[in-house]
Amino acid sequence: MDSKSYRLVILSLYIAMALILSYVESFIPLPVPIPGVKLGLPNIITLISLITLGWPLTILVVVGRVLLSGFMFGNLSSISFALAGGLLSLLVMALLLHFSKNSYSLIIISIFGAIAHNLGQVLVAVVIVQTGNLILYFLFLMLFAIPTGIFIGITARELLRLLNKTTIFKRLNP
Template sequence: MRRGGQAAATVAFGILLALALLLSYIEVLLPLSIGIPGVKLGLANLASLICLYLFGLRRAALISLLRIILTGFLFGNMAAILYSLSGATLSLTAAVLAKRSQLFGEIGVSVIGAIFHNLGQLAVAAAVVQNRGLFWYFPMLLLAGSITGTLIGLLTAEIIKHLPASIHGGRDWKM
C-alpha cells in the first residue's frame, strides 16, 4: 500500500475507535428497556463491523479489544470487561467465518455476530454463577440479537457504500 493509503487507513482506524467509544458511551447514557434484561443495541459493534469489512480481522479485533478495555475502565467495571471480551471474541470469530464463507452480506454477518456475542456472554454468566439453567434465556437473546444485528448490519452496509476509496484503497481488504 502506498504511504498516502496507509495514512488514510490509520486515520480511519482512529476515527472508528473514537466512534466505538462514543457509541458505547451513548448506550451507557440511554439504556434500552424492552423487557429483556441486558439487551443493548450494540451500537459500538458498528465500528468493529465496518473495520472488519475495510481492514480485516486484525484491526477489527484491535478495535474491539481497545473499545472494551477503555469502555470498561471509563464506564463499567472488570465484570463488564470480562463479559464483553467473551462476547466479542465469539462474535468476531463467528462474523469472520460467516464473511469468509461468502454466503452472507453485511446484514447476515452482523446478525451472526450479534447472536454469538449473546451466546458468549451467556456462557460466561453461566460459568460465573455455576448455573447452566441460564441458557433458558437464550431464545430471547436470539431474537434480540437477530433484530439488533439486522439494524447494525443495515447501517454497516450503508456506511461502507458511501466511504471514499482513499480509506480502503477501492477494495475490500481480505483477512
C-alpha cells in the first residue's frame, strides 16, 4: 500500500474513532449544571492525529467527526457549536506544537485546546444571542477545561507512547 493510501486508511480510522468517542461521551453524565460541559474524548484522537498526520489532515478529522456526529446525533446548532470549538481548538494546539518545538507537553497543549474549544463555542453563542455578556459563562467553562484538558492530554500521551511501540506510524510522514 502506498503512503497516500496508508494515510487515507489512518485518516478514516481516526474519524471513525473520534465519532465513536463522541457517541460514548454522550452517555457519560457529568454532575454539572452548566450546559456544554463535556470530557472532550474525541480530542484524544485530534491530538494523536495532529502529531501523526499534521494539521492539514487533522482538519478533516475534526470536520468529519463533527459533521457525522451532528447529522447522526445532533442538529445544525450543535454542528455550529462543535465546529467552531473544534476548529479553534485545533488551531491553537497546532500553533503551540509548531512554535514550541516540542518544549510543551501534550497536557499543556490539551489544556489550551480545551480552553480554545470553549472559547469557540462561546463566540458562536455570542453571535446567536447577540450579546457579549457571556464572559462569565466562558470563565465557568474554563474551570472545567483545565481538568478535562489534563485528562485528555495524559490519555493522548499514553496512547501515543503505546502506539509508538507498534509499526502503525512507521509509514507516516506528516
